[in-house]
Every structure is written in C-alpha cells, then in structure tokens.
Amino acid sequence: MSKRKVKDVHRPIGECITQVCINLFSCSFDFQTHNSLHLLELLRRSAIQGESNSVLIVGPRGAGKTMLLQCVLRDLLQEKEAQKNLLQVHLNGLLQTDDRIALKEITRQLNLENVVGDKVFVSVQTEYYEQILENKTAEKSPGDRSSSRPVLFVLDEFDLFAHHKNQTLLYNLFDVSQSAQTPIAVVGVTCRLDVLELLEKRVKSRFSHRQIHLLSSFGFSEYLQTVRTQLSLPDDFPDRGFAQDWNSSVQTLCEDKSVEEALQRHFNSSKDFRSLHMLLMLCLSRLSVSKPSIKPADLLDASRLCLCDAKANMLHGLSILELCLIIAMKHLNDVYEGEPFNLQMVHNEFKKFLQRKSNSMYNFEQPVVMKAFEHLQQLELIRPVDGSSAKTQREFQLMRLMLDHSQIMEALQKYPQCPTDVKQWAMSAFG
Amino acid sequence: TPHQATPSIPCRSLPTRQPANILEEARARLHVSSVPESLPCREQEFQDIYSFVESKIIDGTGGCMYISGVPGTGKTATVHEVMRCLQHAADVDEIPTFHFIEINGMKMTDPHQAYVQILQNLTGQKATPDHAAALLDKRFNNPAPRKQTTVLLVDELDLLWTRKQNVMYNLFDWPTQRHAHLVVLTIANTMDLPERIMINRVASRLGLTRMSFQPYSFKQLQQIIMSRLNKVKAFEEDALQLASRKVAALSGDARRCLDICRRATEICEHSTTNPSATGLVGMSHVMEALNEMFSSAYITAIKCASMQEQLFLRAVIAEFRRLGLEEASFQQVFVQHQALCRLEGLQPISVSEGLAVCRRLGACRLLLLEPSRLGVLQRVRLNVSQDDVLYALKAD
Numbered sequence: 001m002s003k004r005k006v007k008d009v010h011r012p013i014g015e016c017i018t019q020v021c022i023n024l025f026s027c028s029f030d031f032q033t034h035n036s037l038h039l040l041e042l043l044r045r046s047a048i049q050g051e052s053n054s055v056l057i058v059g060p061r062g063a064g065k066t067m068l069l070q071c072v073l074r075d076l077l078q079e080k081e082a083q084k085n086l087l088q089v090h091l092n093g094l095l096q097t098d099d100r101i102a103l104k105e106i107t108r109q110l111n112l113e114n115v116v117g118d119k120v121f122v123s124v125q126t127e128y129y130e131q132i133l134e135n136k137t138a139e140k141s142p143g144d145r146s147s148s149r150p151v152l153f154v155l156d157e158f159d160l161f162a163h164h165k166n167q168t169l170l171y172n173l174f175d176v177s178q179s180a181q182t183p184i185a186v187v188g189v190t191c192r193l194d195v196l197e198l199l200e201k202r203v204k205s206r207f208s209h210r211q212i213h214l215l216s217s218f219g220f221s222e223y224l225q226t227v228r229t230q231l232s233l234p235d236d237f238p239d240r241g242f243a244q245d246w247n248s249s250v251q252t253l254c255e256d257k258s259v260e261e262a263l264q265r266h267f268n269s270s271k272d273f274r275s276l277h278m279l280l281m282l283c284l285s286r287l288s289v290s291k292p293s294i295k296p297a298d299l300l301d302a303s304r305l306c307l308c309d310a311k312a313n314m315l316h317g318l319s320i321l322e323l324c325l326i327i328a329m330k331h332l333n334d335v336y337e338g339e340p341f342n343l344q345m346v347h348n349e350f351k352k353f354l355q356r357k358s359n360s361m362y363n364f365e366q367p368v369v370m371k372a373f374e375h376l377q378q379l380e381l382i383r384p385v386d387g388s389s390a391k392t393q394r395e396f397q398l399m400r401l402m403l404d405h406s407q408i409m410e411a412l413q414k415y416p417q418c419p420t421d422v423k424q425w426a427m428s429a430f431g
Numbered sequence: 432t433p434h435q436a437t438p439s440i441p442c443r444s445l446p447t448r449q450p451a452n453i454l455e456e457a458r459a460r461l462h463v464s465s466v467p468e469s470l471p472c473r474e475q476e477f478q479d480i481y482s483f484v485e486s487k488i489i490d491g492t493g494g495c496m497y498i499s500g501v502p503g504t505g506k507t508a509t510v511h512e513v514m515r516c517l518q519h520a521a522d523v524d525e526i527p528t529f530h531f532i533e534i535n536g537m538k539m540t541d542p543h544q545a546y547v548q549i550l551q552n553l554t555g556q557k558a559t560p561d562h563a564a565a566l567l568d569k570r571f572n573n574p575a576p577r578k579q580t581t582v583l584l585v586d587e588l589d590l591l592w593t594r595k596q597n598v599m600y601n602l603f604d605w606p607t608q609r610h611a612h613l614v615v616l617t618i619a620n621t622m623d624l625p626e627r628i629m630i631n632r633v634a635s636r637l638g639l640t641r642m643s644f645q646p647y648s649f650k651q652l653q654q655i656i657m658s659r660l661n662k663v664k665a666f667e668e669d670a671l672q673l674a675s676r677k678v679a680a681l682s683g684d685a686r687r688c689l690d691i692c693r694r695a696t697e698i699c700e701h702s703t704t705n706p707s708a709t710g711l712v713g714m715s716h717v718m719e720a721l722n723e724m725f726s727s728a729y730i731t732a733i734k735c736a737s738m739q740e741q742l743f744l745r746a747v748i749a750e751f752r753r754l755g756l757e758e759a760s761f762q763q764v765f766v767q768h769q770a771l772c773r774l775e776g777l778q779p780i781s782v783s784e785g786l787a788v789c790r791r792l793g794a795c796r797l798l799l800l801e802p803s804r805l806g807v808l809q810r811v812r813l814n815v816s817q818d819d820v821l822y823a824l825k826a827d
Contacts, residue, residue: 037701041697041701060794166537168538178464193728201502202502202587206686208690211728268737268777269780270791308783309782310783311783380806402806404762
C-alpha cells in the first residue's frame with residue numbers, strides 16, 4: 001500500500017485525458033456467465049480431450065457475441081495445455097465470399113502452405129475438398145484422433161457461409177466434426193435467428209444443434225450500471241487523484257435526472273452496447289484541458305446528435321423552390337392517397353398555389369422547376385416507381401415521395417426564414 | 432518428390448486425456464464419430480446390401496443399387512459396415528478380392544471431378560476430368576485378364592446432377608458393360624430422385640434395385656444408445672426413453688438423439704456441485720437438453736427486445752389487422768407506431784430512429800424487409816406467426 005502511495009504522482013491534466021480515452025471501454029461484460037461457462041467448457045473439451053463439437057452463437061447485432069468468444073478464448077488460452085495444442089482458424093463470411101477463398105484462407109492460417117502449396121497451385125482442377133480440407137485437417141485412421149492437434153474454426157457472419165454453392169464448406173466442416181478424424185470445433189457467429197432454416201438438411205443433420213443465444217435480457221438499472229462501469233477509470237490508473245475525481249464526477253453524472261431520462265430514451269430504443277458506446281464516445285470527445293469532466297449537458301447534446309432525423313436535416317438545406325415542390329407532392333399524396341406522381345402534376349399543383357397567392361415571387365420557368373425536381377431525385381427524396389428511366393420522358397416519369405409527412409412538417413418548423421405563405425400553404429388541408 | 436508428402440496436422444505435444452469419470456466415458460461413447468462395430472437395428476438392410484454385393488462379386492457381374500433415406504438413418508454407416516465385412520471375407524478367401532472406392536458428391540467442387548477421383552482411387556494416376564473419363568471408359572469397356580470386381584460407393588448422388596446428366600449416365604452405364612465388373616451403390620436422401628431428376632435412359636440404367644432406410648422408431652433409437660453405452664451406467668431408463676421418443680417423433684435422426692444425450696451428460700455434470708460424485712443423467716437433464724436444442728428463440732428474442740422494438744412489432748400487427756393483409760409498408764406501420772407511442776406515454780420517435788428499429792428487427796429476422804434503400808416505402812412482413820408475437824408480448 002505504501003509503495004503505491006509513493007508512486008502516486010500528479011500528472012498534467014492533458015496527459016490524464018489522453019489516458020482516459022485509452023482506458024475506457026476495455027472491461028468486458030459479465031451478464032452472460034452461464035453462456036460463457038458453457039462455451040468455455042465446450043472448447044476446453046475440444047482442446048484437451050480431443051472431442052469434436054459444433055456450436056452457433058446467435059444474438060442481435062451489438063449484443064457482445066464476438067466479445068463473448070474472445071473472452072472465452074482468452075480464458076482458455078491461459079491454460080497451458082490448451083495453449084500448446086489448439087490451432088485457430090478465423091473466417092469471416094464477408095471476406096471469404098466463396099469456398100475457394102475460404103479454403104485458401106484455411107490453408108494459410110493453419111500454416112500448412114509448405115505441405116499443400118504444391119497442390120493448391122499446381123493442379124489445374126483442384127480436388128479441393130478431398131485433398132485440402134480432409135487430408136489437411138484430418139487423416140482417416142482413427143488412431144490420429146488422439147494424436148493430432150485440435151483445430152478451432154471460428155466462422156463469423158455464419159449465415160453468409162450458408163449462401164455458398166451447395167454449402168460444401170459447411171458440410172465438410174461439420175462432417176469432419178462428426179467423424180473420427182482430427183478433432184475440430186466449429187463455432188459459428190451470426191445475428192440471424194432463423195439460421196438453421198438456411199442450412200440444407202444433410203448439413204443440418206450433421207450440425208450438433210447446440211445454440212447459444214445471446215439475448216440482452218437486462219433491465220434499465222443494469223444498463224445504468226453498465227454506463228457507470230464503462231465510464232469509470234480502473235484502479236491502476238497512473239494518477240490516482242485524477243481517477244478519484246473522475247469517478248466521482250461519473251457518479252454524479254449518472255445520478256442526474258435529465259441524464260437518466262436521456263439514457264432511458266436510448267435504452268427504450270435499443271439495448272445494444274454499440275449504440276451506447278457511440279453515445280459515450282460523443283460525450284468523451286468533448287473533453288478538454290479546460291473541461292476535464294463530463295457534464296450532463298454534454299450527454300444531452302450527444303443524445304440529441306444521435307437521435308436527430310437525417311431526412312429532416314436534409315430538408316433544412318433545400319431551397320425555397322425545392323421545398324415548395326415537396327409541399328406540392330405532399331398535397332398530391334394527400335389527395336390521391338399515395339398514388340405516384342410526375343413532374344407535370346407537381347408543377348400544376350405548385351401553379352395553383354401561385355395563382356392563389358398572386359404574388360409572382362416564385363414564378364419560375366419550367367426548366368428551373370425541372371432542375372429542382374432532378375436535384376430532389378439526386379438526394380433520393382423522391383424515387384422513380386420503376387427503374388427504367390430511359391424509356392419515358394423525364395417530365396412524365398412517375399415518382400414517389402420518400403418522406404413521411406411528419407418529417408416535412410417538422411422541417412418546415414425549423415426551416416430558417418421560411419416565408420409565411422409557404423408555411424400556410426403547407427398547413428392547409430387541400431392545396 | 433512432393434507427391435509422396437502426406438499433408439498432415441502437426442501432432443499434439445501431450446496425448447489426449449483418458450475419460451476420468453462415468454459421464455465422460457459415456458460422452459466419448461455417445462459421440463457421433465465413435466461408430467460401433469456392428470450397427471443395431473439395421474440388420475435387415477445390412478443383409479440385403481451384403482447379399483446383393485456378394486452375389487455380384489462372386490458372379491463377376493455388375494449392377495447398381497439405389498439407397499435412399501432421410502439424413503441420420505445410418506445409410507453410409509451400413510454400407511461401410513458391409514464393405515468391412517466383405518473385405519474380411521475376401522481376406523480369408525471366401526470370396527474373390529475386390530476394390531472398394533468411395534466418392535462423395537458434396538466433397539467435390541464439380542460433378543466431373545467424380546471421374547478424376549475414381550481414376551485416382553483405382554490406379555493412382557491423375558488426369559483432367561475429360562481424360563479421366565476416357566481412361567475409365569477404356570478400362571470398363573475392354574476385356575482384361577484377371578479383372579477384379581470394383582465396388583463404387585457414390586454418396587450424395589443428387590450433387591452429381593448436370594444438365595446433360597452425363598456423369599450419372601456413365602456411372603450407371605458402366606456396370607451394364609460385360610467386362611466392367613463394376614458394382615455401383617448410390618446413396619441420396621429422396622426416395623423418388625430417379626423419377627424426379629433423371630432422364631429416362633439414366634433412370635432405366637439405374638434399374639429397380641432400390642432400398643429405403645426408414646427413420647428410426649423410438650425403440651430403435653433407444654437400442655442404439657444402449658448398445659453404444661454398452662453397460663456404462665450413466666443414464667436412467669426413463670431419461671433415455673424420453674430422448675428417443677422425442678427424436679423419433681420429430682425426425683428419427685440418430686445423430687440428433689446422440690447429440691441430445693451428450694448434451695444431457697454435460698448438463699448433469701454441471702448440476703452436481705461435487706465433480707467426483709456424479710449421479711445418473713435423469714429426466715430433468717434430458718428435458719433441459721431437449722429444450723435447449725429444439726426450442727426456437729423467437730419468443731425469447733421478442734421478450735428481450737427493447738421497448739421500441741416491441742412497440743414496432745405491435746404496430747405491425749395492428750396495421751395487418753387494419754389492412755387485413757400480411758404485408759404493409761413502413762410508412763403505414765410507422766403511423767401506428769407513433770399512435771402506440773403516445774398511448775404508452777413515450778416520446779414519439781423520429782423516422783430515422785423508427786427505420787433503425789425496423790432494421791434491427793430485420794437483421795435478426797423477426798421481420799422480413801425489402802432492401803433498406805427504399806426507405807419509408809419498404810414493405811414489412813412478419814417472419815413469425817402473429818400468435819407467437821402476441822404471446823411473447825403478453826407474457827411479461
């Protein structure tokens with residue numbers, strides 16, 4: 001204890017703040033102890049006893065699937081016996097888009113290129129599965145089961161592997177895991193709940209049907225607790241004085257009513273930790289030497305930034321003419337109940353407004369209106385009903401509005417210096 | 432030369448541990464890979480295939496057989512056992528010696544690779560598919576002195592289908608040649624495969640020697656597990672019966688049954704606090720394993736979804752009820768969603784947020800969505816039944 005006190009030196013605040021961003025978010029979640037035990041036990045048996053297994057980790061995005069796997073692997077590799085034996089192969093469905101690439105990657109990661117390199121590159125028509133996957137990961141004599149090193153296959157984005165031709169890779173992996181060859185453990189990670197329905201029935205039959213569901217079944221108090229632990233500095237932070245100040249400021253931040261409300265709102269909309277990290281990251285980026293702690297106002301600002309509507313923001317940047325066209329489209333949608341429209345109809349609607357108002361402020365030529373209409377299409381605020389744009393003339397091409405009416409009204413309220421008559425026109429029930 | 436190098440995985444530094452207690456022993460025996468010497472409950476099929484192949488070998492003629500059955504009913508294992516027994520008979524000179532070759536449609540990148548593999552297994556030479564086909568043709572069509580019978584096992588036959596079906600045609604045509612001495616055993620899942628996908632001249636050459644493996648009944652499944660355990664007393668009688676009855680009712684897949692039993696031993700091991708004094712695997716453990724492996728996660732997923740996601744699902748159902756259809760556009764659902772938000776006393780959410788909620792539900796396949804480029808125009812469908820959603824939302 002005394003030794004630590006001696007080390008306790010005060011550092012400049014700037015240095016502390018740089019350290020803060022490195023230190024946070026490093027701790028792992030421990031909500032899923034039951035699942036992690038199951039997985040750890042399974043992988044340990046594969047590594048030490050040479051048992052072949054297959055398992056799927058399923059859960060929504062941002063629920064900590066990869067985190068769980070990493071934690072389990074870290075724990076497993078601390079055991080010496082496992083560390084010496086286990087070979088790992090990590091594949092990702094987004095990178096290994098077909099079986100050929102996947103097999104090359106397996107070869108590379110198993111570091112067996114010297115052995116099979118000849119076969120991969122020399123033969124014109126490679127007998128891939130037999131030669132590479134099977135011979136490499138496995139020799140058929142059952143005696144080898146106890147002597148060859150176990151291989152762990154991690155298939156990230158597992159559902160994409162199910163879209164490969166004939167699902168050959170999956171069939172072969174599962175087949176090896178169900179036969180007396182090299183012990184392998186296949187761990188699939190996916191966010192699709194219906195992933196088993198994607199598998200062909202012979203592939204499905206070979207899969208062991210173990211699934212670990214990572215569902216975020218926690219309440220708001222746990223969520224709040226997570227925010228607190230995520231933001232708190234660990235005990236081994238170099239400057240203890242700063243860490244204490246910081247942690248107490250985090251404590252007060254979390255007890256603030258308005259912060260709690262904002263967090264409740266985020267919690268209501270999604271429980272995933274990634275969007276929480278996004279929010280906290282936005283807060284942390286506001287730290288500076290002159291303001292070394294997070295204030296409630298920062299979090300509210302960040303929350304507002306996260307929750308703002310993208311399309312309504314785009315509407316703020318339109319010209320008055322474009323806004324008028326949007327309003328005309330909204331009226332058309334109201335009158336014709338969502339039937340598609342073309343430029344002529346919109347222009348006519350707009351002209352009706354101009355006639356009534358009698359002031360010729362917005363009396364634009366047809367080409368100008370057309371240009372504005374095209375700009376709206378480029379922004380994808382409107383989109384053609386059918387993709388064939390070349391066949392019909394642009395004026396008569398049928399379009400649909402990609403905005404909700406609430407978005408238009410909201411944008412009108414916030415539009416800088418919106419003319420009153422335009423506003424009134426937008427409010428009026430029928431153009 | 433590089434050809435003689437056998438690719439292999441490096442060896443472990445320490446050999447595998449021997450099973451320490453009864454449950455581990457049981458688990459090792461129950462693993463799908465530890466195929467027993469003789470398969471219980473497939474004696475009839477074994478006899479049929481055995482006599483078929485044996486008679487062909489003794490006569491020196493050729494023939495085809497088509498074996499079908501759903502996955503996990505012991506087709507490949509039975510054929511392998513037949514071959515083992517015949518090999519043994521050949522070793523003690525009861526029958527003439529023969530070649531056994533095995534190919535698997537799933538393990539080839541292309542149907543034409545079949546030729547290459549057959550040739551390689553027969554003679555050890557390597558060739559391109561076309562060349563291999565020509566060599567095989569020559570070998571099977573021409574007489575040669577002291578020719579051995581070749582038994583060819585073709586697993587996953589349906590994968591060998593090509594548009595012209597020439598691979599299948601050749602495989603079934605060679606046995607009909609006088610000098611071929613070739614017996615072809617084909618395995619696939621569907622019973623009516625020859626009628627469904629083969630053109631007439633292929634189907635007629637396949638002939639009428641068919642055999643179908645029925646799914647295991649619960650008694651057979653029970654017997655299989657008992658024979659695997661082989662006097663290792665790890666399971667209660669009732670627990671075994673429950674597992675086999677459940678699997679027999681669903682699919683009759685032996686692999687599934689073994690996996691469930693294996694999982695049940697794990698659960699049993701965890702439930703006892705003292706690892707040395709492990710009890711028997713009881714009903715409750717099997718029950719838990721069954722729930723884990725058969726239950727669908729949709730309902731739990733809905734229960735664990737965030738408030739807005741649950742509201743969105745309710746809005747979807749409300750909109751379906753209003754329209755009387757099973758499909759609605761996001762815009763329509765969103766109107767309902769806003770109304771529900773107000774009803775629940777929540778702050779209404781923006782369209783962007785609503786789309787994000789919708790996308791999250793789509794990513795885990797509770798909803799089926801059109802590509803998200805369509806924005807508010809995209810159509811939304813439920814991937815689960817409405818009753819399930821209502822049940823999940825009501826239960827809490």
